[in-house]
Amino acid sequence: MSRIPTPATIDEASETSRPILDTIQKQIGSVPNIFQLVSNSSTALTGLTSLQSALGKGKLPPATRERIALAMTEANGCDYCLSAHTFTGTKFAKLDGSEIAANRSGTSNDPKAAAESNSPGH
Structure with a gap:
C-alpha cells in the first residue's frame, strides 16, 4: 500500500491531470503507477511527460x-x-x-x- 495517496483510476485524479492520463492510457494501453502517483500534481505530471517526450526525440533509436x-x-x-x-x-x-x-x-x-x-x- 502506498504511503502517498495515489489515484487508482483516471477519474479519481485531479481534473487537470485527467487529460494527460487519458493520453497515456491511449498511447500505451494502461497508466503506469509512476504516472498515477505523479498525477497528484498536474504540474509535475506535465513536467514528467514533457521530459519523456523531449528525450524521445533524441538520436538514440x-x-x-x-x-x-x-x-x-x-x-x-x-x-x-x-x-x-x-x-x-x-x-x-x-x-x-x-x-x-x-x-x-x-x-x-x-x-x-x-x-x-x-x-x-x-
Whole structure:
C-alpha cells in the first residue's frame, strides 16, 4: 500500500491531470503507477511527460534506449522498472524475449548493439 495517496483510476485524479492520463492510457494501453502517483500534481505530471517526450526525440533509436534501460534496471534490481521496460521493449521497440534476456545482462543478440556495449568506455 502506498504511503502517498495515489489515484487508482483516471477519474479519481485531479481534473487537470485527467487529460494527460487519458493520453497515456491511449498511447500505451494502461497508466503506469509512476504516472498515477505523479498525477497528484498536474504540474509535475506535465513536467514528467514533457521530459519523456523531449528525450524521445533524441538520436538514440527506441530499441537502443530500451536496451540501456533493461541493463540499468537489472543492475539496479528494480523489478517494477524491469517489468515496465520489458513491456515497452516488447511493444514499442519490438525486442523479442531472447533480446530482452541478453539486454538484461548488458549485451545484445544484435551484432552492432553488442559491439557498442563492449566498446572501450562502456
